[in-house]
Amino acid sequence: MARTVARVIIDALQELGVRHVFGVVGDALNPLTDAIRSTEGVEWVGCRHEEAAAFAAGAQSQLSGTLGVCMGTVGPGAVHLLNGLYDAAKSRTPVLAITGQVPLTEIGSDYFQEVDNDLLFRDVAVFRATVTSPDQMPRLLESAVRAAISESGVAVLTVPGDLGDQEIGDDRPARFPRTRPVTRPDEPGILEAAELINAADKVTLLVGRGARQAREEVLTLAERTAAPMVLSLKAKEGFEESNEYQVGQTGLIGNPAASRALDGCDLLVMLGTDFPYRDWYPTGCKVVQIDVQERNLGRRIPLDAGLAGDVGATLRALLPHLSEGADRDRRHLESARKEFVHWQAGQAKLADPSHDERLTGRLRRALDNPGHDIRPEALAAAVNELADQDAVFTSDTGMATVWLSRFVTMHGERRLLGSYNLGSMANAMPQALGAQLWAPDRQVIAFCGDGGLSMLLGDLMTIKTHRLPVKLVVFDNRRLGMVKLEQEQAGLAEFGTELDNPDFAAVANALGLTGIRVTDPATVHDSVRRALSTPGPVLLDVLTNPQELAVPGKPTVQQGWGFAIAKLKETLQSKED
Structure with a gap:
């Protein structure tokens, strides 16, 4: 029996194992x-905004390692998908977006x-095409899905x-396709990298998401080279x-130990990471990089x-x-x-709910928390303590990610998602x-900023x-x-960042x-327990x-002066108001 274009598409998604399609x-x-x-x-998971649909599809793709699917109807519906699709593209995860279009005979007429x-x-897309004839199916669909999977990107079929x-x-x-190729460099490249590593005295590893499937090989490399391991957030x-x-993360969310490990090495080995912040890289050292993406x-x-090659396959060839x-x-x-353990101990003191009642805490509170608001460190630490061993965490870009990176440990079968490349x-x-739809029986916890x-x-x-x-x-x-933090570090008075929020608990x-609304620091732990x-x-x-101030791993004098000047400006502005 003949099938329709729509039936061919949905039957194919079912055969691929797609369980949810998000859209409006x-x-x-x-x-x-x-x-x-x-x-x-x-x-069909009907969302209230196509952007949310695209984010949800991208999340499922990242967690499952398979295709995520979202849909947006003609015109504005398709446009609304863009931000979530950019996140999927920059996260290098396969997503198929199916978008509507005006009737075929009206294309090009500036139709409604x-x-x-x-x-x-x-x-944003590694593949994009408009179906103009039923006879193009299922070939066009196959091309879209193959491109998304093989290139770990977004395909758009209109x-x-x-x-x-x-x-x-x-x-x-x-x-x-049901299989993915595994690549590794040729022997001369392996030998060149081995010679550099063997000659180095102080090696540091910078490890990213691309190395996650090669944990044992990376740990063996760290043991062979006595190398501290700086981790990207992913x-x-x-x-x-x-x-x-x-030794944790580097960059604005990082810590002094990671900065020491990077700045003190004579060889940096980058494994599956494209860490973008050049100012945080060491200078004056040799560098070896392994990445499946040659670019x-x-x-x-x-x-x-x-x-250029898969990190696991490359290390297996390199280690001998x-x-x-x-x-x-x-x-x-x-x-x-040693410095990392010392820094962690200091962070634990900041996360202690009774911190502000001690002498140093009272002095600090008088300067930066006169309203006795809850310390975000204490909240993040409580969630980490009480969350399940296989919880899935997501975090909004900004300070919510800072607190998650410093106080939530990805032990057990925990998973982590965020807009860590697009920064949406x-x-x-x-x-x-x-x-949560991908794993209905697992605990899913979102670290949400109020703005997000x-x-x-x-x-x-x-x-x-x-x-x-x-x-x-x-x-x-x-x-x-x-x-707010970026403005103040640049010596600017805070402007345009204040939010006139509702009672979000009442809205919920x-x-x-x-x-559940929490205003008393003494009730944070019990409130988190109740929520979970x-x-x-x-x-x-x-x-x-x-x-609350999150000090980066390597603060500069310029940042310190900028912050002091900003606070002076804010104080003067407050008096004028």
Whole structure:
């Protein structure tokens, strides 16, 4: 029996194992959503905003390692997908976006809601095409999915509203790749890198997400070279637990030990990372980089050896050429680890709920927390202590990510998601939505900034509609906190960052979720416990200190002066007001 274009698409998604399709319904999508309605095993997840749909699809793709799918109808519906799709593209995860289009005969006529999707998605998509004839199916769909999977990116397939219910002549099922190639460099490149590593006295590893499937090989390299291991934020998930070499993160969210490990090395080995902040790289040392993406090699720092290949396969070829680690001087590693443990102890004191009642805490509170608001460190530490061993965490860009990076440990089977490459606001809640549907029996916790949550607040109703037991922890500091910090470090008075927030817990209760508002530092621990143990979706609205300062691992004199000048300007402005 002949099938329609829409039926071919949805049957193919079912065969691929896609369980959820996220989007907002619309007339151009009607044939597709009707096909979903009658397809067992594929669920339509109607969101309140297409951006949330794209974030949710990207989250499922990152967690599962397979294709995520979202849809947006003609014109504005497709446009709204863009930000979430950019996040998927920069996270290098395969997502298929199916977009509607005006009737085929009206394309190019400036028809109502007409947008040139092939042009619109040109920058974000590794593949984009508009179906102009039923006879192009299933070939065009196969091309879109193959591109998304093989290039770990976004594919956009546009279907005009009058084509979805047309029958196709080719009744064969769509066919898709089931295996991925594993690559490694040639032998001369391996030997060149081995020679550099064997000759180095003080080696530091900078480890990223691309090395997560090679944990044992990376740990063996660290042992052979007596190397401290600096982790990117995305590498916390695979390398933080039971790792006597790791010294945390670098950059603005980092710590002094990571900075010491980088600045003190004579050889930096980069593994599966494209860490973008050049100011935080060491100078005057040799550099070896291993990355499956050849275009990443040398993009951030000049290389002495660049190896294009899978990190695990490359290290398996490299390790036999390295000298044993017994004769290595371990002082570089031991110094970095000692400083890291000392820094962690200091952070633990800041996270102690009784910190502000001690002498040093009272002095600090008089300067930066006269309103006795809750310290965000204490909130993050409480969540870390009480969360499940297999919890899935998401975090909004900004200060919520800072607190997660410093106080939440990715041990056990914990997973971590965030907009860590695009740096978008408003990602944590919709990513948690997608994560909870992907793993309905696991605890999903979103670290939400108040600015991020309010940007896509409507999709709290999606969580309610689907009865998803997501736990939303809101760091409610009534600020765009990271922007405030950036302004002050530059010597600028805070401006435009204050948020006139509602009572988010009351909003949640009104929408049918459980809302809990926390204003007393003494109740943080019990409130977190209550939120995590309450069945169904919960929003924990915690009033945190808006003046909290996250000191980077390597603060500069310029930043210090900038902060002092900014505070003086803010004080003078306050007196004028």
